[in-house]
Amino acid sequence: MKIIVPMAGRGSRLRPHSLTVPKPLIPVAGQPIVHRLVKDIAKVLKQPIEEIAFVLGDPAFFGDDVVESLTALAEDLGAKASIYRQDQPLGTGHAIMSAEPSLSGPAVIAYADTLIRAEFDLDSTADSVIWTKHVENPEAYGVVKLDKNENIVELVEKPDTFVSDQAVIGIYYFKDVAVLKQKLQEVLDENVMNGGEYQINDGIKRMMADGRIFKTGTVDEWMDCGNKTVTLETNAKMLGFLNADGEELVDGSVILEDSKIIEPCFVGKGTVLRNTTIGPYVSVGNHCVLENTTVKNSLIQNRTTVKNANLDEAMIGNHVSYDGNFTKISIGDYSVLE
Known part of the structure; x- marks a missing residue:
């Protein structure tokens, strides 16, 4: 085949x-x-x-x-x-x-x-x-x-x-x-x-x-x-399926400091959450830092830093630095918004 x-x-x-x-x-x-x-x-x-x-x-x-x-x-x-x-x-x-x-x-x-x-x-x-x-x-x-x-x-x-x-x-x-x-x-x-x-x-x-x-x-x-809207919907559905299948979605190297993960969520290796709540239906890639932030129904890719944010239906790319109060954002790779 x-x-x-x-x-x-x-x-x-x-x-x-x-x-x-x-x-x-x-x-x-x-x-x-x-x-x-x-x-x-x-x-x-x-x-x-x-x-x-x-x-x-x-x-x-x-x-x-x-x-x-x-x-x-x-x-x-x-x-x-x-x-x-x-x-x-x-x-x-x-x-x-x-x-x-x-x-x-x-x-x-x-x-x-x-x-x-x-x-x-x-x-x-x-x-x-x-x-x-x-x-x-x-x-x-x-x-x-x-x-x-x-x-x-x-x-x-x-x-x-x-x-x-x-x-x-x-x-x-x-x-x-x-x-x-x-x-x-x-x-x-x-x-x-x-x-x-x-x-x-x-x-x-x-x-x-x-x-x-x-x-x-x-x-x-x-x-x-x-597009962004349906990709976020697909991310949420897939997280639900994988969670129901019993798949381990949070890497063992994730660091939680006064933070909470509301399942289902995917969190990649080396990511740090400080005073942050994510979930449900959030995917965060590898080696990210989220600080003083709340995130739900969103997708964040790799090596990105998010601070002081309240995100819902957001999609953020790789190597992004974001510090702000917009909620339904869409930010491409290598962007800085502070």
Whole structure:
């Protein structure tokens, strides 16, 4: 089994936090988004992963440190890491084809801007499984249309009339991803574009037209990391799940001086809390100092100092120094506000 992870986008909706760190590497509940996504997919698959192929963007932004982080992630799962580059932002289909040498055999394709909680077995009768989530407002999503045998027969983007309430979340399984590769090559050769981009859906629709069987795999939770608000919501949900799973979230090296942690919270190694209360639903990275501060529903990254603050729904980056009385702040890396 292979996992293909297109992640070349710059994550503009999450700025300023994605100005210096690629969005998939921003930590949520103590781990980078892409690390948590890949590990959760590996759990669902319940089979060995032989290769994880990452499709990155400009080397000036997705540099050696990103490659090292992703290589370590793959190796931790016993897999080979393959690194590809998407040289132009030409859509989801183009991103997948940037990993063309790895497109053979069984594979999962997963876009690295979402997190999941799921427990199901892949349908062995299917040529492909499209992972979906029940939503209350299907008109706002791309959804699947099912026939009487529960096979997917059509993909419909933001339907005006009800088609189904199963939204496509951007994770796909292919029994042989080489079939998708063939269809996407046809899309590229024929220059079939939607919105000025080559889309994975155009390859999938050609597979359906050939009679390939598509099934749904429904996830229990689908958590977005597209902007600050939803990233904080995802951080809170994930902390709740990890706490319920009994995972140790506060590193043993954390120093508490007249301070309190209201669970669930993640606190990284070497962090110091002085006269501070954090929680619930707070993630604080490694080697931070929080002093005379109250924090809830927030995400603070690494090597940051916060003093004399009362934070709620705040997102603060790496190497930040903040001393102030704003509450719902969003501060990018290497900022000083005192």
